[in-house]
Amino acid sequence: MEAVFAVVALLFVLFLVLGAYVTVKVVGAAKRGVDRTLTQARRTVEDHTLRAKSFAQPGAQGELAQLRLKLRTSMRATQDALHAGVAEDESLKESIGLFERLSVHGHELDGELKRLEAEPDRAALAERLPGLRERTEQVVRSADALRWAARDRARRFADDDLDSLRAQIDMEAGALRHWTTEEPPATAPPPWPEAPAAETPAAQQTWPDTPSPTAEEPTRPAITPPAPRAAYPWEKKRRPESTT
Structure with a gap:
């Protein structure tokens, strides 16, 4: 009986531990989902703010907003492209x-x-803008190169697979339409040359003729008449036919 209580208590503890583990996992997943949603919303709001500043604020402040928006857009697009492609192409891990x-x-x-957006010294900010613009172009160029290389690689693989698939389909279609394949016309065998007619002398003939009767050998009749049949005493004599 004590063993049964011990097993029941052990199962109860296991269920509690399992329930706590599942609860932690669910809460963690929900928290990560909420964090992703908040991060995405914050990025969206910030991007719209930068876009509005780039159009609304003239001078260095507007150009700073344009540089930030260009940098963030390129980096986010490259990150999404690489992480989406690495699931099918492991060589993108190095990228x-x-x-x-x-x-x-x-x-x-x-x-x-972002810090320079609040810089009150417009003259100092104008002096630093060329360097900031060059650094932004370098980072954006590198990010774009990685993104387009990954896309070109994926497209190349898709084109190769499409070419191979098309060749297999053409082969299968030809096999299914086997009756439409034109067979080469049958060539007649070349005629054998006729053997030249040999002049065989009368004394040498290939096939002997049927011997014809000569004068020395009497001609036999075609049918030999039968000998007169002997009459027997029990046979009646035939009466002469009446002429009347």
């Missing part, structure tokens, strides 16, 4: 490693541009 190193410079540059 993701390079992008992560590039992201460090991108985040530093974005933070510097």
